[in-house]
Amino acid sequence: MTSFEDARRIILGKVSPAGVERVLLLDAVGRIMAEDFMAPSDMPPWDYSAMDGFAVRSAYCPPNATLTVTDYIPAGVSSADAVRPGCAARIMTGAPIPPGADAVVPLEETEPGDGTLRLLHQVRKNDHIRFQGEDVTSGQPVVTRGTLIAPPQVSLLASFAAVLVPVYRRVRVAILSTGDELVELGTPPGPGEIVNSNTLALAAAVQLCGAEPAIIGIARDNRESHLALISEGLKADVLITSAGVSAGDRDLVRETLAALGVVEQFWKINVKPGGPTAFGLKGNTPVFSLPGNPAATLIAFEQFVRPALLKMMGHTRVLRRIVPGFLTGELRKKAGRLNFLRVHVTMAGGRYLASTSGDNHTGILQTMLGANGLALLPADRSEFSAGDQVDLQILDPTLEMEEYHVI
Ligand code: AMP
Ligand code: MG
Numbered sequence: 001m002t003s004f005e006d007a008r009r010i011i012l013g014k015v016s017p018a019g020v021e022r023v024l025l026l027d028a029v030g031r032i033m034a035e036d037f038m039a040p041s042d043m044p045p046w047d048y049s050a051m052d053g054f055a056v057r058s059a060y061c062p063p064n065a066t067l068t069v070t071d072y073i074p075a076g077v078s079s080a081d082a083v084r085p086g087c088a089a090r091i092m093t094g095a096p097i098p099p100g101a102d103a104v105v106p107l108e109e110t111e112p113g114d115g116t117l118r119l120l121h122q123v124r125k126n127d128h129i130r131f132q133g134e135d136v137t138s139g140q141p142v143v144t145r146g147t148l149i150a151p152p153q154v155s156l157l158a159s160f161a162a163v164l165v166p167v168y169r170r171v172r173v174a175i176l177s178t179g180d181e182l183v184e185l186g187t188p189p190g191p192g193e194i195v196n197s198n199t200l201a202l203a204a205a206v207q208l209c210g211a212e213p214a215i216i217g218i219a220r221d222n223r224e225s226h227l228a229l230i231s232e233g234l235k236a237d238v239l240i241t242s243a244g245v246s247a248g249d250r251d252l253v254r255e256t257l258a259a260l261g262v263v264e265q266f267w268k269i270n271v272k273p274g275g276p277t278a279f280g281l282k283g284n285t286p287v288f289s290l291p292g293n294p295a296a297t298l299i300a301f302e303q304f305v306r307p308a309l310l311k312m313m314g315h316t317r318v319l320r321r322i323v324p325g326f327l328t329g330e331l332r333k334k335a336g337r338l339n340f341l342r343v344h345v346t347m348a349g350g351r352y353l354a355s356t357s358g359d360n361h362t363g364i365l366q367t368m369l370g371a372n373g374l375a376l377l378p379a380d381r382s383e384f385s386a387g388d389q390v391d392l393q394i395l396d397p398t399l400e401m402e403e404y405h406v407i
Contacts, residue, residue: 001275002266004338007304010265011279012318015286015308018171018237022164025157028149030210031167032314037143040160042133046078047097051128054088054110054117055101061123066116073098088117097129104128146316168314173206174236175199176216176229178244178253179292184218198242198297202290205301209309211238219244226256234260234282237312240305243292246276253289254278262287270379272337273362274300293362299340299374302395325352325375325392331384338379342371345394352392372396 002010020034049055056067071089073079073096082100083089089098097104102125110117136142136156143153149167157165182196183189196218203213214236219229221244230253233239244253245267254267262280267289269277273296278289286308290300302320310318325345333339343354357370376391377384384390394400 001268001270003270004303007266007269007271007277007279008307008319011286011304011308012311014265014281015312016284017168017314018312019169020166021169022166025154025162025165028165028167029151029154031149031170033143033145033147033149033153033166034168034314035166036141036145037157037160037162037165039136039138039140039142042138043136043156043159044130044132044134047129047131049091049093049095049097049104049128050130051104051106052092053090053104053106053128055083055091055098055104056088056123057083057085057100058103058123058125058127060085061103061105061119063122064119066113066118068116071098102126102129146314148315168312171211171237171309171312172214173211173238173240173309174214174216174233175202175206175240175242176219176233177242177292178219178221178226180221180250182218198292198294201294201298202240202242202301205298205306206240206309209306210313211309221250221252223252223256226252227259230256230260234262234285234287237285238305238309239285239287240301241287241289242297243290245278245289245291257282257287257289269304270337271303272339274303274340275337277304279304291362294365295342295368296362298368302374302393303340320393320395322376322391322393323352324389325354325373327375327384327386327388327390328353328355329386331356331377333377333382333384335382336379339377341375341377342367343373343375343392344370345373345392345396345399347399352394354390354392372399 067086067088069090070087071079071081073089073091075092075094078096079098083098103123104127105123109121142156177196177199181193183193185195189195199215206213216229216233219226241253244251257280262282264278264280267278269275276291277300280287288305290297307318342357342360344357346353354375358367373395374393
């Protein structure tokens, strides 16, 4: 049996970014930059005024001097007329500094006259000027490969007129459920039948990673059906199968994968739930075979598939951070396997407190809904007391947000 750490190491060692595409700037949000973006020019592109006021020559501005206003430069206009000694150009924030001027006097530091102004304060060279290249110099790498595109990156790329941005492409993830008991959502289940909820749950999880789910359907518990649908699924960048991966005589996923040239890297991980998970490769195409119990399917996806999909889309931060948490009650488990315990996590005094969300059987889904985190209970332990420290994965990002109550 493969350990949790080895399983992840093997998976992440075998997958790599799927490819690069150029997309419109806003389509790049939340994705990873695939090349360095070098500033094509200086930013700001020219010296500009940081205030509404007057562009002047500081050497000719003794205190109390009266200057003649000779020009008017609103934002969006560039004036070629030099400011002469004893003169001033009315200038607005953002407008380029005209030739000759070396300082801006804010409006509120002047007293207006008739076509003139009087200086109320000392003027120093460079006052209220933002200089060309002060933010970014031409040729400087400003958004580097591997960066997550967020609003600041968008702002900078847009300011350099980047229309198309090179990002790692989204991966297309084929999702295939197996089982004679399954009917598709929309078909009323007959006796002994259940709705194929795993396909939809997996598609939701794939979407939340920023990848594209491709729903292949349901393979029935016979070889022909498995061969046909798994072949179809292998055309995607990644294939995820659900159920049929244990040791039952109708569990045909692994043998069908082998028949289609998928080389199994491991089967069975020393964890619970998710133990029967298999991982294989057909060329570069990873294949994850997850157990069918809905809670196990989702937990196995979270631990083994999500990090791989993120890596394939260029992310380097692909694992949930492990934080210390403290159990609020006693717990028992069988020794031998790492357990992912569904927990409800709260914050108290800066510490994470973790309470079991209830029945942790793989067939129980309710406790997945009640869980905003997973506690990783080590393989070698079987008893835990209230207050024991455990490793926690926080699954719900809103736990970092503050609740707001309208009174
Ligand atoms: P199996 O791995 O085929 O033995 O399935 C394990 C359990 O998961 C059984 O109770 C199945 O009915 C259930 N199951 C399998 N596939 C799905 C699915 N696509 N959606 C919901 N439950 C499933
Ligand atoms: Mg089955």
